[in-house]
Amino acid sequence: MKDLNFTDPVNEKLKGVSRRDFMKFCGIMAASMGLPLGAGAKIAEAITTAKRRPPVIWLHGQECTGCTESLLRTSHPTIEHLILDLISLDYHETLEVGAGHQAEAALKKSVKDNAGKFVLVVEGSVPVKDGGVYCMIAGRPFGEIVKEVAAKAAAIIAIGSCATWGGWQSSDPNPTGATGIPEFLNGTTVVSIPGCPPNGYNFLSTVAYLLTFKKLPALDALGRPKFAYGRLIHENCERRPHFDAGRFAEQFGDEGHRLGYCLYKLGCKGPMTRNNCPVLHYCDVGAWPVNTGRPCFGCSEEGIGFTIPLFTEADIENVTPSSVHAPIQTTRGGGISKGAAALLGGIGGAAIGAGAVAAKRLGDKDKGDNS
Amino acid sequence: MKIKRRDFLKGLAGSAVLAMAPPAIAASSEKNRLPDALGILYDATLCVGCQACMVACKKANNMPMEFSGSQRQWDNPVDLSSKTLNIIKEYENGTAKVKDREIDGYAFIKRQCMHCVDPACVSACPATAMTKDPKTGIVSYNKDACIGCRYCAVACPFDIPKFEWDNPFPKIVKCQLCNHLVAKGQIAACASGCPTGASIFGPVKDLLIEAERRQTMIPGKYYEFPVAEVSSTKKEVHKVKQYIPYIYGKNDGGGTQTFMMAAVPFNKLGLPTLPDRSYAAMAENIQHTLYKGMILPIVVFGGLIFLVKRSEKNKKE
Numbered sequence: 001m002k003d004l005n006f007t008d009p010v011n012e013k014l015k016g017v018s019r020r021d022f023m024k025f026c027g028i029m030a031a032s033m034g035l036p037l038g039a040g041a042k043i044a045e046a047i048t049t050a051k052r053r054p055p056v057i058w059l060h061g062q063e064c065t066g067c068t069e070s071l072l073r074t075s076h077p078t079i080e081h082l083i084l085d086l087i088s089l090d091y092h093e094t095l096e097v098g099a100g101h102q103a104e105a106a107l108k109k110s111v112k113d114n115a116g117k118f119v120l121v122v123e124g125s126v127p128v129k130d131g132g133v134y135c136m137i138a139g140r141p142f143g144e145i146v147k148e149v150a151a152k153a154a155a156i157i158a159i160g161s162c163a164t165w166g167g168w169q170s171s172d173p174n175p176t177g178a179t180g181i182p183e184f185l186n187g188t189t190v191v192s193i194p195g196c197p198p199n200g201y202n203f204l205s206t207v208a209y210l211l212t213f214k215k216l217p218a219l220d221a222l223g224r225p226k227f228a229y230g231r232l233i234h235e236n237c238e239r240r241p242h243f244d245a246g247r248f249a250e251q252f253g254d255e256g257h258r259l260g261y262c263l264y265k266l267g268c269k270g271p272m273t274r275n276n277c278p279v280l281h282y283c284d285v286g287a288w289p290v291n292t293g294r295p296c297f298g299c300s301e302e303g304i305g306f307t308i309p310l311f312t313e314a315d316i317e318n319v320t321p322s323s324v325h326a327p328i329q330t331t332r333g334g335g336i337s338k339g340a341a342a343l344l345g346g347i348g349g350a351a352i353g354a355g356a357v358a359a360k361r362l363g364d365k366d367k368g369d370n371s
Numbered sequence: 372m373k374i375k376r377r378d379f380l381k382g383l384a385g386s387a388v389l390a391m392a393p394p395a396i397a398a399s400s401e402k403n404r405l406p407d408a409l410g411i412l413y414d415a416t417l418c419v420g421c422q423a424c425m426v427a428c429k430k431a432n433n434m435p436m437e438f439s440g441s442q443r444q445w446d447n448p449v450d451l452s453s454k455t456l457n458i459i460k461e462y463e464n465g466t467a468k469v470k471d472r473e474i475d476g477y478a479f480i481k482r483q484c485m486h487c488v489d490p491a492c493v494s495a496c497p498a499t500a501m502t503k504d505p506k507t508g509i510v511s512y513n514k515d516a517c518i519g520c521r522y523c524a525v526a527c528p529f530d531i532p533k534f535e536w537d538n539p540f541p542k543i544v545k546c547q548l549c550n551h552l553v554a555k556g557q558i559a560a561c562a563s564g565c566p567t568g569a570s571i572f573g574p575v576k577d578l579l580i581e582a583e584r585r586q587t588m589i590p591g592k593y594y595e596f597p598v599a600e601v602s603s604t605k606k607e608v609h610k611v612k613q614y615i616p617y618i619y620g621k622n623d624g625g626g627t628q629t630f631m632m633a634a635v636p637f638n639k640l641g642l643p644t645l646p647d648r649s650y651a652a653m654a655e656n657i658q659h660t661l662y663k664g665m666i667l668p669i670v671v672f673g674g675l676i677f678l679v680k681r682s683e684k685n686k687k688e
Contacts, residue, residue, distance in 0.1 A: 243444070264444065319436040321422035322445035325461035325479070328641040330450045 029208040032201045032280055033217065033227040046212040054211060055110055055118040057149060058092040061142045062135050062169050062178055063124030067160035068094050070197035073283055074204065087207070090118070093137075104138050111152055119210070120153035122146060125162040125169055126184045129177030143184065150185050155210060157191045158182060159203055164192035164223075165302035172307075180302075182223055191216055192223040196299035199280055202228040222302075224274070232317060233270035233296055236278040239263065245323045249293075257293060267311035269298030271318075402489040402625070402652070408508035408575040409548065410486060410628030411562055412582055415640065416471050416612040417596060418479040418569035420459055427564025428457040431549055453535040456546040457483040457561050462640050471612045471634035478633060480640040481570060483561070484531045484546035485620060485627035486510050487649065492523035492532055492545075494651035500543070501532075508575070508628050509550050514542040528624050528643055528650060563599050567609075573601030575628050582618045582630050585611075625649025 027040035058068075089095065090110035096103055110118065124142075127134035132141030150156055158181040161167040169178035182190040193203050206225050209217045217225045234240065242248070242262035249257035249266055257266075264271070270278075273296055277288040289296055298304030298314075308314075428434070429446065437448040437455055448455040460482060465475035472478075490510050493501045500517035503510050512532070523532040523543060535541035549559040557563070562572035571578070581601050588594050590613040595606040612634045619637045620627035624645035631642065638644055661667055 316444055319444075319446040321425055322442075322447045324447060325420055325422075326447070326449045326458055328460050328462050328480070328639075 026208075028201070029205050033205045033209060033225075039212070043208050043212045046208075053088040055088045055090050055114045056121060057090055057107065057110060057118055057153070058095075058121045058123065059142075059146060059149065060093045060137075061122065061124030061126055061146070061163070062176065063160060063162045063167070065094055065123070066197040067123050067163075067195075067203075068092075070282070071159075071200040071203060074200035087119075090114075107149075111149055115152040117154050118152075119207070120149055120156045121159055122150075122156065122163045122181045123159050125166050125178040125180055127169075127176035128179050128184070129175070134176040146181065146184065150188060155191065155216065156181065156185070156188060157193060157203070157206065158223075159193045160198055161194045161196045161299055161302075161305060164194040167196065168306040170306075189216070190223055191219065191225065194224065194229070194300035194302075195275065196305060198300065199228070199277065199282055201280055202276070220274075228276045228280075229274045229300070231274065231276070233273050233275055233278055233290075234316075235318070236276070237270050237290060238278060239290060244320070252293075260293075263290060263293070263295040265313065266295045267297070267309070267313060268295030269301070269304050269308065269314045270296040271314045271316045272304050273298040273301045275300045402649075404488055404575060404626060404628075405506065405508045406576070407506050408486075408488075408628050409553065409573070410508075410575040410578055410630065411483075411548070411559060412571050412573070412578040412601065412630045412632070413481045414569050414571075414585065414596070415478050415480055415631065415633035415635070416614065417567045417607075417609055418459065418481065419567055420461065420479045421566065422459050423564045423566060424481065424561035424570055425455070425457055425459060427560040428546075429455075431552060431560030432456060451482055451531065451533060453533045453538075453541075453544040456544065457481065460641060462635055464639075473635050473639060476635070478635040478640060480631070480633065480642070481561075482529075482641070483629065484510060484548070485529050485624075485629040486548060487624060487651075488626035488628065489649035489651045491526040491528060491624075491649065491651045491654075494655055495522040495526035497522065504550070507548075507550070507553065509548045509553070510545075511547040511550055512543050512545060517543060526650070528645055558600055565599065568596040568598040568607050571597055571599060571601050571603070577601045578630055579618070579621065582621075582632060585632060586614060586616060586618070588614075590614075622647045625652060 023040065023044060026044040029043055030039040033039075060068075091103065091107040093103070096106070098106060124135075126132070126143040126146055127141075128143060132143045135142040137145060158164045162169060162178070163181050165180040165183070166174070166178045167180075169176060170180075180192075182188075182192060191206060193206060195202070202225065205227070206217060209215075209225075217227060220226050220229060222229075234243075237243075239260065239262045242260070243264055247256060247259075247261040249261045249263055251257070252266065257263075262268070268290065270290065277296070278290065281288045281291075295310075297310055298308065299306075425446070429436070434456060435454050436446040437452060438445075439447050439449045448458055451458055458481070460480050462478045462480065464473060464477070467475065467477040469476045470478065486509060488508070490501070490503055493503050493510060495501075497520060498516050498518045500513050500515075501510065501523050502513065519534075519541065521532075521534050521543070524530075524534055532543045532545045534543055549557070549561075552558065552560065558572040559570075562570045565571075571581070573581075578601055581597070585594075588611040590611050593608050593610050596609055597603040598605045598607050615633055615636060617637070619631035619633075619642055620629055624643075625648060631637065631640075633640060
């Protein structure tokens with residue numbers, strides 16, 4: 001652990017960061033949440049005047065650590081410096097220096113000392129099958145640790161798709177019974193930041209909001225911050241005009257694909273997935289799957305990512321008109337279909353046959369009567 | 372049975388009375404415009420074909436999406452239907468290069484209920500399921516009164532009421548000028564959704580004044596056009612096209628509460644050419660005359676009784 005003494009004034013820790021860089025960082029936080037212009041200053045004030053750095057405990061369950069990795073690559077200058085020094089990261093299996101008993105002792109101490117004050121971040125799902133034996137830390141099932149720590153946390157944030165709804169481990173047949181934190185801690189408010197990985201700024205913004213306004217940002221029904229997960233990817237996608245005009249890439253590497261046409265027919269799940277990827281690109285270089293030519297696969301949405309096959313066409317949630325207009329005159333009825341014609345023909349033939357037979361019998365009967 | 376010469380002539384005289392009666396009593400007056408009627412003015416020259424009105428209509432009226440062909444990406448109905456109350460259609464000719472030009476041009480037209488002054492659907496409905504609001508003149512539909520005969524769909528000269536053929540408990544579906552929004556003091560969704568002012572909502576008398584103002588505009592000059600509502604303070608400036616000197620709906624089919632203006636002849640845009648007299652008035656005239664005072668039915672019935680009696684008598688003889 002870097003520092004267990006929380007009473008250090010934060011300002012000292014900011015020494016290596018220029019004021020300009022710091023204000024830039026706060027401004028980006030505010031912008032990513034769609035907060036008004038003054039909010040950046042407020043965030044800066046909240047961070048610099050904090051008497052104690054808020055303790056954060058970060059638990060890892062069944063996951064790949066991709067969320068941590070992507071968070072570390074939010075490449076604004078000194079971002080990890082700011083975040084790791086502004087908050088007191090008391091336990092994080094990937095980043096901490098200590099190991100084994102030393103690390104576990106730090107966790108216990110922090111939970112005890114900061115009961116009701118710390119922020120709990122969970123990365124990864126909880127295996128519930130077979131008594132949780134599929135993920136054991138320090139000899140204890142992960143679920144047990146989550147329950148124990150969550151009971152004393154001030155706020156709980158589930159980062160990544162695994163922690164929010166089970167992620168890829170929960171794909172059928174889900175051998176470990178992977179369960180997301182909101183479901184596992186049924187009844188507790190858990191802020192969900194889904195994504196595989198989620199955009200680091202969605203997490204940082206939520207934390208900055210929490211520190212600044214001392215409350216959680218507005219959440220949707222699934223516990224996701226509305227500023228990030230309020231709209232469909234399809235609504236803000238830079239390739240949307242191609243969709244509306246009916247210009248599609250039909251296969252990878254074809255003419256349409258090279259011209260940057262819409263990837264819907266290649267299985268893009270943007271029309272079903274709520275996230276802000278098209279607005280807040282990844283890694284600060286303006287990259288996200290769709291602008292690299294790879295369709296969205298719905299990583300952040302339960303029941304879509306890791307569930308619907310990659311190249312299956314998405315259902316359209318908000319259907320809007322295409323750029324093609326209806327003609328003045330429309331032909332009504334498509335004529336008679338082949339099946340219907342065959343059926344009618346069959347019925348007609350049967351009727352004629354039956355009629356002929358009946359007529360013949362009538363004739364026979366007449367003959368019989370006459371004879 | 373033999374019909375005597377005398378009886379035959381009697382019957383002939385009876386039919387003559389029937390045939391001659393209508394013109395003799397054809398004084399049933401046509402309905403006049405209601406003073407507080409509400410409507411829509413659609414100006415095809417201002418329409419850019421964005422279909423925002425169609426989206427707004429579907430949202431406001433909770434209508435399902437409609438797919439045509441094998442594509443299931445867009446809501447792209449090809450005509451009004453039980454799922455589409457309002458549609459923008461496109462006229463195309465030749466190279467379709469220039470907007471609002473008849474030859475080698477294209478134009479948009481909005482199709483929806485015209486809310487006739489004297490609606491044929493209301494006249495044809497045997498069960499009072501179709502009603503015209505006595506104040507606003509909005510033609511609306513009550514599914515609880517409907518018997519499913521679809522006379523309204525047949526009677527409408529604009530082909531507006533649509534039947535839910537795919538529903539086991541079907542109803543008639545038509546534009547009701549967003550009367551649920553009007554009741555709350557709002558305006559029709561298609562007009563509030565229109566970004567250019569191509570569709571504007573308002574009292575019919577104001578709409579007519581606005582339409583006539585547009586008729587007097589000089590083509591090629593710039594004028595202000597209200598957006599969403601005829602009385603709106605929000606205006607858009609547009610260059611005026613050469614209007615057809617005709618306000619469709621002013622007199623057509625006995626007059627309507629929805630007016631159309633365009634730069635391409637209205638019959639090319641799929642709007643029917645109708646007499647100034649409403650079909651409802653014509654049909655009602657004939658029927659009301661036939662049944663006036665029940666005199667003719669009684670005469671016919673009497674004649675029939677007479678014939679039957681006579682024939683029975685003949686049989687006995």
